[in-house]
Amino acid sequence: xxxxxxxxxxxxxxxxxxxxxxxxxxxxxxxxxxxxxxxxxxxxxxxxxxxxxxxxxxxxxxxxxxxxxxxxxxxxxxxxxxxxxxxxxxxxxxxxxxxxxxxxxxxxxxxxxxxxxxxxxxxxxxxxxxxxxxxxxxxxxxxxxxxxxxxxxxxxxxxxxxxxxxxxxxxxxxxxxxxxxxxxxxxxxxxxxxxxxxxxxxxxxxxxxxxxxxxxxxxxxxxxxxxxxxxxxxxxxxxxxxxxxxxxxxx
Amino acid sequence: xxxxxxxxxxxxxxxxxxxxxxxxxxxxxxxxxxxxxxxxxxxxxxxxxxxxxxxxxxxxxxxxxxxxxxxxxxxxxxxxxxxxxxxxxxxxxxxxxxxxxxxxxxxxxxxxxxxxxxxxxxxxxxxxxxxxxxxxxxxxxxxxxxxxxxxxxxxxxxxxxxxxxxxxxxxxxxxxxxxxxxxxxxxxxxxxxxxxxxxxxxxxxxxxxxxxxxxxxxxxxxxxxxxxxxxxxxxxxxxxxxxxxxxxxxxxxxxx
Numbered sequence: 001x002x003x004x005x006x007x008x009x010x011x012x013x014x015x016x017x018x019x020x021x022x023x024x025x026x027x028x029x030x031x032x033x034x035x036x037x038x039x040x041x042x043x044x045x046x047x048x049x050x051x052x053x054x055x056x057x058x059x060x061x062x063x064x065x066x067x068x069x070x071x072x073x074x075x076x077x078x079x080x081x082x083x084x085x086x087x088x089x090x091x092x093x094x095x096x097x098x099x100x101x102x103x104x105x106x107x108x109x110x111x112x113x114x115x116x117x118x119x120x121x122x123x124x125x126x127x128x129x130x131x132x133x134x135x136x137x138x139x140x141x142x143x144x145x146x147x148x149x150x151x152x153x154x155x156x157x158x159x160x161x162x163x164x165x166x167x168x169x170x171x172x173x174x175x176x177x178x179x180x181x182x183x184x185x186x187x188x189x190x191x192x193x194x195x196x197x198x199x200x201x202x203x204x205x206x207x208x209x210x211x212x213x214x215x216x217x218x219x220x221x222x223x224x225x226x227x228x229x230x231x232x233x234x235x236x237x238x239x240x241x242x243x244x245x246x247x248x249x250x251x
Numbered sequence: 252x253x254x255x256x257x258x259x260x261x262x263x264x265x266x267x268x269x270x271x272x273x274x275x276x277x278x279x280x281x282x283x284x285x286x287x288x289x290x291x292x293x294x295x296x297x298x299x300x301x302x303x304x305x306x307x308x309x310x311x312x313x314x315x316x317x318x319x320x321x322x323x324x325x326x327x328x329x330x331x332x333x334x335x336x337x338x339x340x341x342x343x344x345x346x347x348x349x350x351x352x353x354x355x356x357x358x359x360x361x362x363x364x365x366x367x368x369x370x371x372x373x374x375x376x377x378x379x380x381x382x383x384x385x386x387x388x389x390x391x392x393x394x395x396x397x398x399x400x401x402x403x404x405x406x407x408x409x410x411x412x413x414x415x416x417x418x419x420x421x422x423x424x425x426x427x428x429x430x431x432x433x434x435x436x437x438x439x440x441x442x443x444x445x446x447x448x449x450x451x452x453x454x455x456x457x458x459x460x461x462x463x464x465x466x467x468x469x470x471x472x473x474x475x476x477x478x479x480x481x482x483x484x485x486x487x488x489x490x491x492x493x494x495x496x497x498x499x500x501x502x503x504x505x506x507x
Contacts, residue, residue, distance in 0.1 A: 127350075127390075128350070129350030129351060129390070132350070149349075149350060150348060152350075153348055153349075153350065153391070153392060154348075156392045157344050157392065200344075200345065203340065203342065203345040204345050204346075204348055206303070206306075206308045206340075206345075207338075207340050207345050207346045207348075208348070208358075209306075209308065209333065210306055210308070210333050210337070210338045210407075211333070211358055211359035211362060211406065211407075211410060212330070212333060212334055212359055212362030212363050212410065213358075213362055214362060216362075218357075218358075218361040218367070218370075220353065220354050220357055220367060220370070220371060
């Protein structure tokens with residue numbers, strides 16, 4: 001089952017205004033992504049870690065998410081240091097390790113971890129529906145917001161249907177293996193999933209028509225920005241300005 | 252309009268799915284204001300199709316549809332029909348697409364041009380009417396099957412329709428939710444057409460039961476409800492009896 005392990009909580013971060021959280025996370029992510037100095041990247045990583053600690057989410061769950069991203073980054077470490085060219089750092093047998101490659105791999109590692117941690121602390125700590133409304137308030141086009149919310153709403157139904165199909169196959173003795181029958185069965189299941197999803201999309205649209213849908217969605221949510229949110233906004237602005245200054249300073 | 256006004260008038264309706272057999276063949280159907288009608292018929296006999304035709308979700312291949320005294324042909328006619336007739340879908344997951352219950356129930360009123368405050372007020376009132384207070388911020392897809400059904404009904408009732416069409420509302424519900432729905436339906440001041448396979452459920456909340464066969468609705472007057480009391484071994488389990496009477500006069504028996 002797909003779930004939102006960080007969404008429910010009572011930390012200070014959970015109580016901040018979602019618009020401010022979404023806005024500053026995106027801004028922060030941009031600044032970190034565009035920085036190259038190790039001092040800036042290390043500072044950002046520390047800051048993100050502090051945010052995660054403040055949000056009081058399960059460190060185990062955070063670690064699990066980091067693992068997924070860092071598995072991908074590990075691939076970069078296998079390739080970049082040996083193929084990038086430029087100044088030679090060391091030779092190991094017949095392999096050459098280039099300094100620019102190592103630098104780049106290290107930068108990518110720091111950036112992605114810092115950004116991911118900030119997203120976990122600030123964005124994953126709100127329910128998905130709230131995120132949708134926050135994006136809507138930040139003037140993200142309505143169609144994109146509703147595409148996002150609808151996808152999220154029906155991913156569970158589709159997952160449920162997938163589980164039903166798998167169960168139906170299993171109770172008739174289906175055991176996945178490396179053979180043509182397995183591939184064919186999975187192809188059938190995935191095909192059936194597409195057909196069912198399309199049919200469901202039709203029915204959902206019909207149900208919407210029956211309730212007077214004319215192509216426009218309305219949002220009921222009203223948000224009040226509290227004083228804690230303003231304090232957070234001021235601190236984040238200061239941090240972002242400090243990071244940019246550090247990045248652009250000489251020496 | 253008077254109580255006995257003809258509000259839904261279908262004449263000579265035929266319908267077939269592309270490449271499929273004819274589902275409805277030259278069907279006539281009249282529904283009057285104040286009618287409470289149950290529809291029992293075998294799977295595939297076109298019950299759901301009939302409801303979808305009334306709502307304009309499917310277009311008949313032949314025939315005439317007149318609703319509230321006006322012919323209904325194109326999308327514009329049906330837009331008006333849909334604000335006055337509410338359809339409860341078979342699968343509640345098709346009907347509930349908003350993240351929270353309150354948003355879903357308010358979706359209809361908002362589409363009808365109500366203000367945000369008014370829509371929320373109607374949504375809360377409807378939820379309270381169905382005994383769903385406190386459900387406002389529940390996540391729709393995390394509700395139980397019975398809760399989903401009742402919230403779906405709330406989304407339809409929030410449109411304040413004049414007529415309700417219900418497509419197998421008790422399918423897959425437990426006894427408790429079924430009883431609750433029965434109570435709601437018998438207390439509701441609306442005309443409705445209700446599809447169900449559950450004879451006992453229908454018996455108490457409708458005034459007449461129709462059936463469908465051969466793509467037509469059968470209005471056999473003898474089909475009106477009556478009850479026989481009998482007893483025998485294992486009688487506590489739901490069961491059916493073969494009848495010896497002439498079947499052509501009792502079309503409902505053909506289901507067996």
